[in-house]
Structures are given as C-alpha cells and as structure tokens.
Amino acid sequence: MDLEEYQRRARTWLAANAPGARAEGASAEDGVVVAKDFMARLHDAGYSGITWPAEWGGQGLTQAEERAFAAEAAEVTLPTYIFSIGLGMCGPTLVDLGTPEQKARHIRRLLRGEDVWCQLFSEPGAGSDVASLQTRAVPTEDGGWVVNGQKVWTSVAQHADFGLLLTRTDVDVPKHKGLTMLIVDMRVPGVTVRPLRDMTGRAHFNEIFFDDVHIGPGNVVGEVNGGWASAVTTLLHERLSISSGVGMSGQRDNPASFESLRKIVDTTDPLVRDELVELHVRTRALALFNAKLSQETKAGIFPGARGSAAKLLLAELINFGADLAVSLAGPEAVAYEDGGGLAGAIALAPAMSLGGGTNEIMRNIVGDRVLNLPPEPRVDKKVPFKDLKVGTQS
Amino acid sequence: MRLVLSSEQHELRAAVRSFLATVSPPAKVRQDMEGPDGHDHAVYRRLNGELGLAGLVVPEEHGGAGGGHADLAVALEETGAALLPGPLLATVFATIVLSELAGAGGMAVKELLPGIAAGTTAATVGPLPGNRGRVTVTADGTLEGEIPAVLNGADAGLILVVTGGGDVYAVEAGAEGLGRIPLTTLDLTRRQARLTFAATPARLVAEGEAAASGLARAFDLVAVALAAEQLGVLRASLDAIVAYSGLRMAFGRPIGSYQAVKHKLADMHCKLEQADAIVRYAAWAADESPGELPEAAALAQAYVGRACFEVARDHLLLHGGIGFTWEHDAHLYYKRAKSDEVLLGPPRTHRTRLADLVI
Ligand SMILES: Cc1cc2nc3c(=O)[nH]c(=O)nc-3n(C[C@H](O)[C@H](O)[C@H](O)COP(=O)(O)OP(=O)(O)OC[C@H]3O[C@@H](n4cnc5c(N)ncnc54)[C@H](O)[C@@H]3O)c2cc1C
Numbered sequence: 001m002d003l004e005e006y007q008r009r010a011r012t013w014l015a016a017n018a019p020g021a022r023a024e025g026a027s028a029e030d031g032v033v034v035a036k037d038f039m040a041r042l043h044d045a046g047y048s049g050i051t052w053p054a055e056w057g058g059q060g061l062t063q064a065e066e067r068a069f070a071a072e073a074a075e076v077t078l079p080t081y082i083f084s085i086g087l088g089m090c091g092p093t094l095v096d097l098g099t100p101e102q103k104a105r106h107i108r109r110l111l112r113g114e115d116v117w118c119q120l121f122s123e124p125g126a127g128s129d130v131a132s133l134q135t136r137a138v139p140t141e142d143g144g145w146v147v148n149g150q151k152v153w154t155s156v157a158q159h160a161d162f163g164l165l166l167t168r169t170d171v172d173v174p175k176h177k178g179l180t181m182l183i184v185d186m187r188v189p190g191v192t193v194r195p196l197r198d199m200t201g202r203a204h205f206n207e208i209f210f211d212d213v214h215i216g217p218g219n220v221v222g223e224v225n226g227g228w229a230s231a232v233t234t235l236l237h238e239r240l241s242i243s244s245g246v247g248m249s250g251q252r253d254n255p256a257s258f259e260s261l262r263k264i265v266d267t268t269d270p271l272v273r274d275e276l277v278e279l280h281v282r283t284r285a286l287a288l289f290n291a292k293l294s295q296e297t298k299a300g301i302f303p304g305a306r307g308s309a310a311k312l313l314l315a316e317l318i319n320f321g322a323d324l325a326v327s328l329a330g331p332e333a334v335a336y337e338d339g340g341g342l343a344g345a346i347a348l349a350p351a352m353s354l355g356g357g358t359n360e361i362m363r364n365i366v367g368d369r370v371l372n373l374p375p376e377p378r379v380d381k382k383v384p385f386k387d388l389k390v391g392t393q394s
Numbered sequence: 395m396r397l398v399l400s401s402e403q404h405e406l407r408a409a410v411r412s413f414l415a416t417v418s419p420p421a422k423v424r425q426d427m428e429g430p431d432g433h434d435h436a437v438y439r440r441l442n443g444e445l446g447l448a449g450l451v452v453p454e455e456h457g458g459a460g461g462g463h464a465d466l467a468v469a470l471e472e473t474g475a476a477l478l479p480g481p482l483l484a485t486v487f488a489t490i491v492l493s494e495l496a497g498a499g500g501m502a503v504k505e506l507l508p509g510i511a512a513g514t515t516a517a518t519v520g521p522l523p524g525n526r527g528r529v530t531v532t533a534d535g536t537l538e539g540e541i542p543a544v545l546n547g548a549d550a551g552l553i554l555v556v557t558g559g560g561d562v563y564a565v566e567a568g569a570e571g572l573g574r575i576p577l578t579t580l581d582l583t584r585r586q587a588r589l590t591f592a593a594t595p596a597r598l599v600a601e602g603e604a605a606a607s608g609l610a611r612a613f614d615l616v617a618v619a620l621a622a623e624q625l626g627v628l629r630a631s632l633d634a635i636v637a638y639s640g641l642r643m644a645f646g647r648p649i650g651s652y653q654a655v656k657h658k659l660a661d662m663h664c665k666l667e668q669a670d671a672i673v674r675y676a677a678w679a680a681d682e683s684p685g686e687l688p689e690a691a692a693l694a695q696a697y698v699g700r701a702c703f704e705v706a707r708d709h710l711l712l713h714g715g716i717g718f719t720w721e722h723d724a725h726l727y728y729k730r731a732k733s734d735e736v737l738l739g740p741p742r743t744h745r746t747r748l749a750d751l752v753i
C-alpha cells in the first residue's frame with residue numbers, strides 16, 4: 001500500500017474512532033480508563049506500534065507510516081498522552097535492547113495500553129548531565145537489586161505500572177561507566193510517587209522516592225554498568241518521537257496554532273498579517289523537514305542525531321507560537337473568566353524546551369553528532385564518580 | 395509529495411558538482427568574474443554541451459531535455475554552491491518563460507527556444523517580478539522605455555521583455571535603439587545592466603490573457619529555481635564555516651569547540667534542513683501539483699531567501715577578520731545571498747503574497 005493510501009485509511013479510522021481527549025472535569029481515573037480502552041482498539045486496528053516488530057505485537061512497518069499516522073493523529077484529539085513515554089521511549093528501548101523474556105512480557109501489553117510506562121532518568125542533581133545521577137542499585141544474592149534514591153520531573157509516573165530506571169551501580173569508575181538500566185515495577189513497596197505541580201497548575205510530572213526497593217533478576221536492560229549505552233538509545237528515541245509527534249495529538253485544538261489564530265485576530269491589519277505569515281512559514285518549514293526525515297527513513301537513511309535538530313525546531317516553534325498568540329490576542333488572553341486557552345499555551349510552552357533535553361543540549365548534539373565539530377574539553381570523563389562534583393553546590 | 399532525491403537526481407548532482415569542481419573552481423570564479431564579460435564563454439558552452447543545463451526543463455519538442463523542475467533544482471543548487479558566474483540562471487529564467495508560453499506564443503517560441511536550450515544563445519528576462527521597468531509598444535510595434543536592472547542584460551544574446559501591458563516581446567542583442575548600460579553590482583559573480591529601448595524592433599512572443607497566465611506560472615517557477623540556487627549558497631557557506639571551525643585555533647582549542655560558535659552552527663544547520671525540505675517540496679509542486687505551486691513558490695522565497703542570507707552572513711562573521719578580506723571567498727557568498735534575496739523584489743512582497751494566499 002502506498003503511503004498516501006495508508007494515510008487516507010488512517011484518517012478514516014481516526015474519524016470514526018477518536019474518542020477525544022478526556023472531558024474537562026472527568027476524574028483522572030476515568031481518563032485513564034478511556035485512554036486504555038482506546039489503546040486496545042488502536043492496537044486491534046493496527047495503529048499501535050506501527051514500526052515495532054510484528055513478533056512482539058507491533059506492525060513491522062517503517063517510520064514513514066508512523067509519521068503518516070502521526071500527521072493524521074495531529075488533526076484529531078486522542079487520549080494517548082499517558083502512553084507517550086512508553087510508546088516513544090521505553091518501548092523502543094526494550095525493542096532494541098531487551099531480552100526475549102522482557103520483550104515477551106512487556107511489549108504487547110504496552111502497545112495495547114495495558115501498562116503505562118515512565119522514564120526515571122532525571123534527578124534533582126542530574127538533568128542535562130544525567131550521567132551524574134546518584135540513585136544507587138546494589139546487587140542482591142538472588143541476582144536482583146536493591147534501589148535507594150530519588151528521581152524527579154518524571155512524566156506520567158502517577159499512572160505508571162513500570163519504569164525504565166537509570167541507576168548507579170559502581171562509584172569507583174568514571175560516571176558513564178558505572179550506570180545500569182533496570183525495569184522497575186512502580187507498584188512494589190518502597191516506591192513513593194508524589195505528583196509535582198508544574199507552572200501550568202497541573203501535575204504533568206512527579207517526584208519519586210525509592211526506599212530499599214527490591215527488583216528481581218532478569219530486569220537489567222542492556223549490560224550491568226553499560227547503562228549509559230542503554231540511556232543513549234532511549235534518548236535518541238525520545239528526540240525522534242517528540243519531533244515526529246508520537247503520542248501527541250490535537251494540534252488542531254492548539255489555540256496558538258496558525259489555523260486557530262487566524263480565526264480570532266484582525267487579519268486586515270498588515271502587521272498582524274506579517275506576524276501570522278511568519279508563524280505559517282515556520283510551521284510549514286518544520287512540517288516539511290519532518291516529512292523529509294520520514295521519507296529518508298523509508299529510503300533507509302536513519303535520521304539519528306538530526307532528530308535533535310527537529311526537536312529543537314519544534315521547541316522553538318511552540319514557544320514562538322504561544323508567545324505570538326498571546327501578544328496578538330492582547331489583554332484578554334491573560335485575564336479571563338472561562339477558556340484561557342492561550343494562557344494555558346504560553347504556560348505550557350517551556351515544557352517543550354526543557355523536557356527531552358534543553359535547547360542548549362540539542363545544539364550541542366547537532367554540533368557534535370551532525371556537524372562533527374570538535375568536542376568541548378571535559379573534566380568529567382576520567383575522574384571516578386565518587387570524586388566528581390555533581391548537582392547544585394554552594 | 396517527494397522530498398528526497400531519486401537515484402537519477404543523485405547522479406545529476408554528482409555530475410554537476412564534479413564538473414564545476416574541475417571547470418569552475420573558486421580560483422577560476424575569481425578570475426572569470428573580473429574578466430570583460432564576467433564569465434568564461436568556454437565554461438558556459440561546456441556546461442550546455444556536456445550537461446545540457448540551459449535546456450534542462452525545455453520540452454524535448456523545443457530542443458530541450460524535457461526534465462522536471464526537481465531536476466533543475468538539483469542542478470541550480472550546485473551552480474549556486476559553486477557561485478558559477480555567467481548567464482546560466484538568466485537563461486534558465488528565459489527558458490522557463492518561453493516554455494510556459496509555448497501554448498500561447500506561436501512561431502516565436504518554436505524558433506527561439508532551441509538555440510537557447512542548446513546553449514548557443516544566452517538569454518534573459520526583464521523586468522522580473524518586483525522589479526521596476528516600463529516598456530511600451532508603439533503603434534508600429536517597436537518598443538519604448540527602460541528597465542533599470544536586467545540580469546546579464548549586457549551580455550545576453552536575446553532579451554525577453556515584459557511590457558507594461560503584460561505582453562512578452564523578444565529583442566535581439568544587436569537590435570537598433572537598444573541601449574545596454576552595464577551596472578556596478580554588489581554580487582561580483584553576476585552582471586546586470588540597465589536597458590533602454592527607443593523605437594527598438596522586437597518580436598511578439600505572447601500577449602493578452604494567454605501571456606498573463608503563462609507568465610504567472612513561469613514566475614512562480616522562477617522563484618523556485620532561485621530558491622534552489624539559494625539553497626546551494628546556503629549549503630556551501632555552512633560547509634565552509636564548519637570546516638574552518640575545526641581548523642582555526644583560539645585559546646588552545648578549535649573555535650568549533652566553543653558553544654558560542656557551535657550553537658550558532660547548529661542553528662544554521664537547522665535552517666539548512668528546513669530550506670532543503672522547502673526547496674524539494676516547491677520543486678515537487680512545480681512538477682506534480684500545479685495548484686500548490688503559487689503558495690509553495692512564495693513560501694520558498696519567504697523562507698529560503700532569508701535563511702540563505704542569514705547563514706551566509708554568519709558564516710562570514712565566524713571567520714573573523716579574514717572573512718572581511720577581499721581575498722577570502724566569504725564575501726562572495728554574502729553578496730550573492732543578499733543580491734538573490736532581493737532579485738525578485740523586496741522580500742516583503744513574497745510574504746505579502748503568501749499572506750494573501752493562506753490567511
Ligand atoms: C515537562 C517536563 C517533563 C519531563 N519529563 C521527564 C521524564 O519523564 N523523565 C525524566 O527523566 N526527565 C524528565 N524531565 C527532565 C528534563 O529532562 C530535564 O529537566 C532537562 O534535561 C534539564 O535538566 P535540569 O532540569 O537538571 O537542568 P540543568 O541540567 O541544571 O540545566 C540548567 C541550564 O543549564 C544548561 N546546561 C546544562 N548543561 C549544559 C551544557 N553542557 N551546555 C550548555 N548548557 C548547559 C541547560 O540548557 C539549562 O539552561 C522533564 C522535564 C520537563 C520540564
């Protein structure tokens with residue numbers, strides 16, 4: 001089936017099946033039920049795990065189909081947000097690095113929405129420099145691990161059944177060499193999840209405490225002390241999935257989009273027209289870049305670190321659009337009785353520049369990995385972790 | 395929609411690139427741009443004899459290769475990257491106009507196109523959209539008036555003139571009453587001239603409604619072709635500064651290892667990715683989706699024109715003092731980029747047009 005036909009079918013299916021986002025006022029629990037039910041139907045229809053291997057429950061197609069589907073999904077509103085971390089990052093990491101047992105146990109359930117996953121990398125002292133994290137995992141006699149420490153900014157953890165947890169397993173070697181990635185069951189004793197209110201007033205992310213949490217054998221992803229390589233795999237998927245809009249939907253409902261704005265502003269004012277056209281140009285430029293990446297992928301050229309360029313551009317576009325939208329709409333955008341869509345958009349915009357790696361980190365990656373520029377001198381590569389300065393110090 | 399090159403297009407790119415590297419490397423560009431005509435006629439002949447670039451999008455029945463605009467974009471990206479001097483771009487513009495008028499223009503197109511497509515006659519068009527110029531047709535069918543700036547106006551063998559009434563005439567280089575006054579150009583690699591017409595004999599190519607609709611599409615295609623050249627200028631500028639950033643040392647390490655430099659280069663790369671996607675899209679629309687062409691052409695000029703200048707500017711600045719010297723090539727890219735950005739009118743005209751189409 002050619003790509004356009006594939007996309008047409010997806011459009012038809014979505015028009016008939018998209019349940020819309022959780023209704024305003026519905027409880028979080030109801031929202032999760034609706035979302036899980038939708039994921040099961042999405043999987044039945046063949047649109048969950050489009051690029052994932054068929055033997056583990058995916059569809060065995062390419063990123064081109066995935067992006068084609070994402071383009072259609074962006075036109076409607078889907079309740080898939082709580083699955084975005086699992087579908088975009090954790091699942092693809094398991095597909096790449098998981099043992100057959102891990103794949104058999106988790107992937108189909110993840111694709112059907114039976115389990116929600118979260119990514120437990122960042123800590124209070126380690127975000128951009130995530131390899132300086134301090135959460136400790138110590139081996140036990142049964143071949144498992146005991147974990148102590150704290151994670152933070154963990155999206156959707158309040159709904160999560162499992163997490164990909166990055167831990168320190170050796171402090172006597174340099175920081176990149178003593179990390180191990182583990183699968184953690186979020187429902188076991190010792191795991192405490194506390195929702196953190198973010199600047200939108202809602203809790204998109206959480207802080208997580210691990211107190212003597214026991215993880216059984218068979219849950220290492222990749223190698224023991226080879227967790228950095230596993231984390232890099234996750235992060236690569238993260239940038240690609242953010243830029244391609246995996247798990248994101250409802251761009252049509254974005255009040256700061258070109259389409260929405262042109263309906264509410266005075267389009268006869270030449271200055272307004274010029275600002276709108278700038279937004280249109282940037283929106284089209286990025287959409288075409290993403291479409292090109294998907295066509296290249298289909299042709300066998302893996303985008304790799306160029307996904308970081310797309311992630312950076314998306315973050316800039318979202319911030320530019322929200323900023324412009326509030327400015328164009330004027331005082332009533334920031335003082336309102338109901339709605340407040342644009343205030344919500346400007347409050348949410350920074351998330352796109354911070355989550356998944358900051359703009360500065362994306363520029364470092366494009367410079368180092370795409371343009372092959374010389375690296376910065378590093379003071380942290382050879383020092384044993386226990387002697388390294390990390391976190392916030394005064 | 396097709397945004398990636400076919401294998402034939404990859405071959406075309408490689409062929410044009412290696413041809414230009416041999417026949418018109420940077421040192422030769424400098425030598426030619428300072429010569430009497432601003433280019434080497436032998437290079438132009440070979441470009442057409444060996445690669446057939448002037449006739450690339452001319453239909454086969456008119457002596458061309460019958461290629462698509464996506465192919466043309468590949469070729470012009472390379473000639474842009476090499477800052478090829480001479481009348482190729484002007485000639486390509488003329489072939490686009492004539493090809494689009496083939497239906498409307500009777501014999502004139504049939505007789506004029508083959509020579510241009512073969513590269514024996516260099517041609518040009520004026521005034522281009524967004525450019526001033528007022529030429530009228532007198533009762534006896536001769537031309538009167540002036541066009542202040544025409545690409546390769548002094549060295550082209552044939553000039554297509556768009557009159558104030560929107561008709562298209564062809565004027566031979568040696569025509570009576572044709573004045574050609576060479577201009578000083580910012581872009582040293584491309585000549586322009588002021589043309590004056592006083593009872594100048596001219597041949598009608600197309601008029602009225604048919605001319606108008608053919609020209610509208612032709613000038614959109616011209617905008618796409620120019621964007622392809624701009625993409626090449628952008629890419630070459632970025633490649634040059636990326637290479638230099640790895641070699642130039644300051645404070646004991648390469649300048650490319652400093653984030654102030656690295657981050658700027660990363661942003662320039664983002665512009666390249668988007669400009670590339672837009673050019674491929676616009677060229678695809680030119681070939682396959684005529685309804686999308688006006689918007690795609692305006693988008694291409696609105697985005698790529700600006701991105702090209704910004705990248706060329708920053709590539710010059712990041713070279714430091716050497717970038718400001720006459721000997722270094724950076725200023726040639728900078729000047730080409732700025733000249734191209736305004737070639738089809740002040741940039742705001744593309745934005746206005748896009749606004750009118752999408753808002
Ligand atoms: C909405 C949201 C959702 C998130 N979800 C998750 C999640 O699900 N799981 C998870 O693990 N994490 C998550 N994060 C965390 C996110 O990845 C980090 O916040 C981010 O990587 C930045 O780390 P930090 O907060 O420690 O800031 P820092 O690393 O302290 O950065 C502070 C500033 O320093 C700059 N900086 C740092 N290093 C460099 C450098 N080498 N060069 C130049 N500048 C530098 C940064 O760009 C930034 O401007 C989320 C964050 C947000 C905002």
